[in-house]
Amino acid sequence: ETGVTQTPRHLVMGMTNKKSLKCEQHLGHNAMYWYKQSAKKPLELMFVYSLEERVENNSVPSRFSPECPNSSHLFLHLHTLQPEDSALYLCASSQEPSGGAGELFFGEGSRLTVL
Amino acid sequence: GQNIDQPTEMTATEGAIVQINCTYQTSGFNGLFWYQQHAGEAPTFLSYNVLDGLEEKGRFSSFLSRSKGYSYLLLKELQMKDSASYLCAVRDSNYQLIWGAGTKLIIKP
Numbered sequence: 001e002t003g004v005t006q007t008p009r010h011l012v013m014g015m016t017n018k019k020s021l022k023c024e025q026h027l028g029h030n031a032m033y034w035y036k037q038s039a040k041k042p043l044e045l046m047f048v049y050s051l052e053e054r055v056e057n058n059s060v061p062s063r064f065s066p067e068c069p070n071s072s073h074l075f076l077h078l079h080t081l082q083p084e085d086s087a088l089y090l091c092a093s094s095q096e097p098s099g100g101a102g103e104l105f106f107g108e109g110s111r112l113t114v115l
Numbered sequence: 116g117q118n119i120d121q122p123t124e125m126t127a128t129e130g131a132i133v134q135i136n137c138t139y140q141t142s143g144f145n146g147l148f149w150y151q152q153h154a155g156e157a158p159t160f161l162s163y164n165v166l167d168g169l170e171e172k173g174r175f176s177s178f179l180s181r182s183k184g185y186s187y188l189l190l191k192e193l194q195m196k197d198s199a200s201y202l203c204a205v206r207d208s209n210y211q212l213i214w215g216a217g218t219k220l221i222i223k224p
Contacts (some may be wrong), residue, residue, distance in 0.1 A: 004157070010135045038217055042213075042214035042215055042217075043202070045212070050122065053154075090157070090158070101146065101148070102150060103160040103163060104150075104158075104160070104212075107161070108155070108156055
């Protein structure tokens, strides 16, 4: 079993649909993240939760709504998305403070296509 | 603004050595990371440099010069499985990660 699991791996939705992405980490970490990865662009941080409190919201449109019910689970609720939102959405976790590198552990991502 | 620059794509031959460069301009510095990402897979942590110098880990080494805002990832004895994207990221003074766009490495037989 991988440390960070994301479902679904692939999602196709229309602009009027509502869907959710799910992330679960089995590493005992206390911080979780949503990133957007578009081709040939740097990773874009969307949301950060530390100890289940949202600590970062990088001017993400309100059509993306995160939820962190506990330290192991993270959701990204999607509604009325635009075609430019098509991308790979990566979930990650880390232990903060780390006392060391504090590297991120990523899930394999959810590939989202908005028609 | 903050910026990380790395080549978009590189090609190398199996068994050879390749160096992937990363230059950065950030507000402060609290460490530099390299991640490997195979197509369709999760990025995985490769290395972390916070002090100047070379860190060696098997076939992979990472170098940092803070005064020059420069790092490189050195891959030796290249194998076909090393074909992947390599992501450089810097942690700034606010402990935020600033990411490069990644370098796609193609290994040819």
